[in-house]
Every structure is written in C-alpha cells, then in structure tokens.
Amino acid sequence: MKNLIIQYYIDVKKYTDPTYNNLTPSPLELYSSHSFQEYGRKYGHDYIKITEPKINFQHPTWERFDLWTDRSWWDKYDQIMYVDSDVVAFPWAPDIFSVNNNDTAFKSPWYHKFRNMDEKSEERYRGKFPFMDDMPNASVRTKFIQPGVFIVNKNCTEHMLPLIEKYKDIKDKAINDGVFLNYCIAKSGVPLVDLDKKFNHKNNGQRMDYKTIYFLHAAGGKKHKKGVKLWGEMKNLFPSVKVNLSGLKGD
Numbered sequence: 001m002k003n004l005i006i007q008y009y010i011d012v013k014k015y016t017d018p019t020y021n022n023l024t025p026s027p028l029e030l031y032s033s034h035s036f037q038e039y040g041r042k043y044g045h046d047y048i049k050i051t052e053p054k055i056n057f058q059h060p061t062w063e064r065f066d067l068w069t070d071r072s073w074w075d076k077y078d079q080i081m082y083v084d085s086d087v088v089a090f091p092w093a094p095d096i097f098s099v100n101n102n103d104t105a106f107k108s109p110w111y112h113k114f115r116n117m118d119e120k121s122e123e124r125y126r127g128k129f130p131f132m133d134d135m136p137n138a139s140v141r142t143k144f145i146q147p148g149v150f151i152v153n154k155n156c157t158e159h160m161l162p163l164i165e166k167y168k169d170i171k172d173k174a175i176n177d178g179v180f181l182n183y184c185i186a187k188s189g190v191p192l193v194d195l196d197k198k199f200n201h202k203n204n205g206q207r208m209d210y211k212t213i214y215f216l217h218a219a220g221g222k223k224h225k226k227g228v229k230l231w232g233e234m235k236n237l238f239p240s241v242k243v244n245l246s247g248l249k250g251d
Contacts, residue, residue, distance in 0.1 A: 003045040004080045010060040020059035027243045035089040043095040068164040074154035084148040093214035104155040105191035108145035109200035139186035147178040149200040205230040
C-alpha cells in the first residue's frame, strides 16, 4: 500500500455555518496544493484535494474527521498526512513519512505553544473548556498538537474512533474542530510522536530565512495583503503557479 497527502478546500457556502472559524479564502491555497502535489510526486506519495462536502458538518474544517469515520481509506493507505490549505512544502523538505517508522502512533510536528506551556497556563487553558475535565493531568502540555499538519494510520484512527464520532453532538461553537481533535488525542491515550518542528513552522513569513524550515504554515493577516515578502518568496519558489493577487488588500 501507499501513503497519501490530503487537503480540503471546499466552498464555505455549502455549509450551515459559513462564518465558523472566520476563515477567509486566500490565493496561498494555489501555492499550497501545488507544493504538496510536487512533494508527493518527488517522494512517491499520492495526493488528493477534496473539494466537495462529505461529512457536511458546520464547516469544511470538520471534513478531516472523515479519515476516521470512513474506514475504506485504510484499505488503500498505510499512512495519511492531513495538511491545511495555508501550509506550503518547500522544495528542499525531506520526506516526512520516512523520518519516523512508527506506523501505529499519531504523528505531528512539535509545537511550542503546548510543549512550552507551564502548569498554570494549562489550568487557564483547560478552564475555557469544561468538557476537558476528564483528560489526564498535563494532557495539554504533552498531548496537544497544532492540527495544521498531522499523520494518521489505521491503528490510531481505529483507537480514537469512538471519541471522534461524537463530533456530531457538538453544539458549543467554542469547541472548534482543532480543540475537539486535541481532546480526542489526549482522552484516547493514543500513542503520540512529535516530529521535527520544521514540518509545521507557523509564522507570517516576513522576518525569517525560508531555508531553515520545511513547511511554512502562513499565520496571521499577511497572506491577505499584497506586496509583502510572502508573495515574492512564493513566486520565486513556484514560478509555474499563476496567482492573481488583485483581490488582496494593500500593504
């Protein structure tokens, strides 16, 4: 079998709550999908971009839970990497599927917000979400991930499935898909492996050396503005991608 890279880019108007998460379309999606198609070809992995609802719950960000609920994915693939549509794989990035051979654990790049969190900060964070009270101690610091990049497999998705299926019962908008996914990781006790943080560098891309990371997760409002460093770097790295920036705001 093979490995798969999957992205979701679906019109929010096809969902019941199009303003959920305040997501705004960005031309960065074109660079993102192109970069991961090239990345897949380079290392021999399949690539799929989902453009129509399947789970069809609230907003496109929930669609990734189909990797748990539709077990037929695991008849085709050993591992699947989910990637947000504002993440770009650079041409020099190594093969993420080959850096750790654990094919049963949930895998995601190390993320400073949670791994550097102290006990009091975790208490404040958990206080926002009373439903987290049944998680083991220190779960946020040791088990939570930045859910823009992660790798799953048959074993870990099967282990987490009884919890994941409860997404359909969520009514509280404070519990977004990322918070819910992290709860399921921690509560299920599924083995978790932290990969190199270079595979999910969350930054606005303005004051950094792009050569020092593998995947850029473009954060903040810069990806909605013309004339910033981000777009010049993207054009230089991926000259074959034709992107119209006319709809973006000024500097």
